[in-house]
Amino acid sequence: MKPFLHLPPALRHRKFTLLWAGMLISVAGSQMQLWALFWHIRTLSDQPVAVSGVGVARFIPILLLSLFAGLMADRHNRRRLMLTTQSVMMLTALILAGLTAFGMIRLWHIYVLTALQAAAIAFDTPARQALIPNLLPKEDLPSAFSLNSIAMTTGSIVGPALSGVVIAYSGQEFTYLLNGISYLAVIAALIAMGEVPQQAAARLIAKRGIDWPAIRQGIRFILHSPIILSSMLLDFLATFFSSANTLLPFVAQDILRVGPVEYGWLAGAQSVGGIIAGLALSQRSNLHRQGIILMDAVLVFGAATVIFGLSRWFWLTFLALMLIGAADAVSTILRNTIRQLQTPDALRGRMVSINQIFFMGGPQLGEIEAGVVAQAFGVPAAIITGGLGCILAVGLVGWRWPELRRFNGDEPVLAGARSSAD
Template sequence: MTETTDEPAQRTRILADLTPLRASPDYRRLWFGNTVSWIGQGMTALAVSLQVYDITGSAFSVGLIGICSFLPLVVFGLYGGAVADTVDRRKLGLASSTGSFVLSAALVAVSVAEVEQVGLLYAVVALQAVCFALNSPARSSMIARLLPAGQLPAANALNSMTSTTGALVGPMLGGLIVGWWGYRAAYTVDAVTFSASLYAMWRLPAMLPDRGEAAGNGQKEKRASVADGLRFLGTRPNLRMTFFSDLCAMVLAQPRALFPVVAVVWYAGDAKTTGLLVAAPAMGALLGGVFSGWLGRIRRHGLAVVVAVACWGGAVAVFGLTRQLWLGLVLLALAGCADTVSMVFRNTMLQAAVPDAMRGRLQGVFIVVVAGGPRLGDFLAGSVADLASPTVAITGGGIACVIAVTLLALKWRGFTRYDARDPQP
């Protein structure tokens, strides 16, 4: 596959680079299918939460939905990566997408039958998380096979828009549809949207992993294993830093658990204010994707990750000091934009600097970090806020994030020297 890039346009581009969508019909179908299905999943996530609360009247029961999805993501994230490095990734993606479709159809059937069993909803949520944990490493590993390395930052920026759009638009549409037509309609729309993802997977060519470069040492690996993936990661400092840097942001400076508190205490607001605080980072992330054209000009990806994570921490720290709602929303949006930049380059490094036979397992580790980091951050922020105050938890966490990522960059200086023209793991 050859790379064709209009250099003058690249130097002046501000809006998202759509070259990957034009260059690869397979990637275009995959991106469109994922975008539509993410919106459908966002609708279902809200609908399930509303239905659980409608049945039980318990906020605790609603909170258990998160546990039902979190545990399978962690357990099957690593396993799904190993499977993606063993079998045809197209078949794995098609099978897991089919499983998600069947589960969405099951929700439709349950709603038609008017069965109101919370345990059944929990089981569906857990199985959906298993399907996602198997699908995501396979899908992410495919991108580096569909596009040249120079287009990976643009592709990852487009992928960030997919997930952010799903997180913003999906729940909004889900709330409207449930309010107008009920749970059955929301689940039906979700099931229908999966047809786009299934079609995209079906049209892809076979994608067997290149097992000849499994460990990066020229020895052919007999069977992909999680342990071998972790050993590979343990000897690759640049790849480890992509995970460490994200943990600095998501564990030390994750303020979302305190949004309900600060909405009332700092801004004398209510649930609507909390909603604005929750939406602000997502909106910033979406804008970061929309105006991502300049990311293709960056070659020092490691340095860009460190700066972006430090910007996240700095924005969160200042947010903890402000008591003006509009300024707080702007700072959270800036943090979300910085997170998009970090995500784009971290994902690009995982795709470009990892041997094809290891990509699935590294993407599996990525799922565990993405799933676990923010939840650990919620626990840490809540604990510090109870022991001290929300201000200490948020501002102190932001400062700790900046200090931690700076110290890590100083310890592994090669990360900031990482050059996309010669990707070294």
């Protein structure tokens, strides 16, 4: 009898395993800092719109730098680029810890340091996602991105839970300090993995520099790839309407009437659902009917968000957040798999950087929208209307791009995509 669980195919590749293990630790630290940051803002201000400042601080660097960052990931050594970005993010976390420890922290400090960290993320994400296909064969990519989802969701369970405990028993500054230390795990993994195949090609083209024609080439590729474009727009619209994570401290304190420890568990609830979904998908090397599964997952994401907004009970809120996390994990895995399979290696960095504007811009602009709506109409109204907007977005994208619904997962890369990479 074939066992239900076995070693995921992606973990048979040493270099990917090193990166995955480092990310598993680092994500926990990053998530601990993120949720502690939301709680920190709530202690500094009782106005829901204050959390919108985080969305602005995170989105502007992404918008301004992503296109250049993608070209950097295609033209330069992705591994070395990640070493630089991880070091910058570590430094910003340690500065945040120091300001908090000495009682000097103000809202504007949080916004500025968040913007600096977002600038590093703008370069880190294209380099990291474009590096993964260089570490293992394409048939193991669904397994790799499922494991990435597991790393993200595991860190997102451990990190938020730790944030509540650390805030309650040690102090806010220790959440930032521990996050700074956690970046060492990825830095060590990048050093240990050594050379990767992309590096040889990167050395040959590194001297070309950053140029607008190359950036426009990446944009044209996206515009002429309906599967990739529609998945990006679906991601943007869904997360714009349904992003309300920054409102969770207000839900915890003002609606559910719970403290920082319970808040930490709520913050990790999405990841509990996400890791279950990620573990199930990590067992698959080939997954068919990827388009329709993606769209169904986003529908569930929106419906669960409505339940989250309606709930007045701790455990119903926890379960709704679990369902949101599971649906988001399935959606994320499939979006990443679809895009990587449909993109030539020479364009992957630019594709990810353009996608970054969508998948990071949607949540950040969504957090701004949620804060403004919550300020005007209340926190529950902001969450409920966002979930309904997400459901409508799925219908709109499915009607406009039927190709996405029909996407199976074994289609070849378009000929035009191959030529645009030459």
